[in-house]
Amino acid sequence: MAGAPQTSLEKEKELAALAAVKYVHDGQVIGLGTGSSAFYAIRAIGTLVRTGCRIRAVATSVRTGELAREAGIPLIDINTIDEIDLTIDGADEFTPDLMLIKGGGGALLREKIVASLTREQVIITDSTKRVDRLGHFPLPVEVIPFAARYVQKELARLGGTGKLRSKDNGVYHTDQGNYILDVDWGLIDNPRALAEQLNRIEGIACHGLFIDLTTRVLMGKGERVMVFEGGPAK
Numbered sequence: 001m002a003g004a005p006q007t008s009l010e011k012e013k014e015l016a017a018l019a020a021v022k023y024v025h026d027g028q029v030i031g032l033g034t035g036s037s038a039f040y041a042i043r044a045i046g047t048l049v050r051t052g053c054r055i056r057a058v059a060t061s062v063r064t065g066e067l068a069r070e071a072g073i074p075l076i077d078i079n080t081i082d083e084i085d086l087t088i089d090g091a092d093e094f095t096p097d098l099m100l101i102k103g104g105g106g107a108l109l110r111e112k113i114v115a116s117l118t119r120e121q122v123i124i125t126d127s128t129k130r131v132d133r134l135g136h137f138p139l140p141v142e143v144i145p146f147a148a149r150y151v152q153k154e155l156a157r158l159g160g161t162g163k164l165r166s167k168d169n170g171v172y173h174t175d176q177g178n179y180i181l182d183v184d185w186g187l188i189d190n191p192r193a194l195a196e197q198l199n200r201i202e203g204i205a206c207h208g209l210f211i212d213l214t215t216r217v218l219m220g221k222g223e224r225v226m227v228f229e230g231g232p233a234k
């Protein structure tokens with residue numbers, strides 16, 4: 001992030017973010033993602049705004065809203081629009097066929113709603129996020145607090161071990177006041193089938209499998225940016 005000397009992974013995130021910001025056009029509604037990669041995109045979009053680009057944006061978290069305001073990006077209420085032109089967000093893992101795990105930063109519910117309203121979803125990552133199969137990263141599952149134990153039991157029935165996320169010696173709360181279970185499944189054989197099973201469990205507000213929502217992934221790798229559009233990288 002800003003201020004500290006930049007590591008090579010931070011450089012990769014920034015390169016990917018700068019490449020993604022080239023897709024931003026005057027007049028668009030932009031979805032702003034959450035996390036350390038999205039931070040670089042927000043900063044670069046702020047520069048565009050200061051040089052005259054007229055966009056409006058929707059933030060995927062309270063933190064992102066604060067960063068956007070600091071950067072001078074005009075924010076709008078998501079309930080005043082029917083569509084988002086472009087969203088730039090990060091991911092915890094992605095496969096070359098554009099399936100993602102998201103939610104490491106806890107913003108998965110708003111991120112999925114924003115992604116669902118978005119015409120063009122550009123994901124930006126460093127080179128550690130590309131995998132052949134999802135599941136190295138525990139899958140974040142956002143649950144309403146009342147259902148936490150029930151959902152944990154249902155996840156166990158499906159073969160997942162869900163650990164309640166904590167923060168500062170207490171339970172972590174999302175921006176919506178929900179809990180997160182970080183679920184270890186081992187490597188996931190069929191993310192689509194798992195997503196459907198999770199969609200049927202009462203009390204789950206959102207899970208971090210993002211399928212059929214991404215247009216392209218821009219991955220920083222050394223000094224380059226690799227582009228994945230549902231096939232081999234370009």
Ligand SMILES: O=C(CO)[C@H](O)[C@H](O)COP(=O)(O)O
Nearest residue numbers: 035036037090103104105107
């Ligand atoms: O899903 C997310 C937040 O809920 C982030 O996009 C994800 O955790 C990646 O973050 P980073 O860019 O910091 O690696």
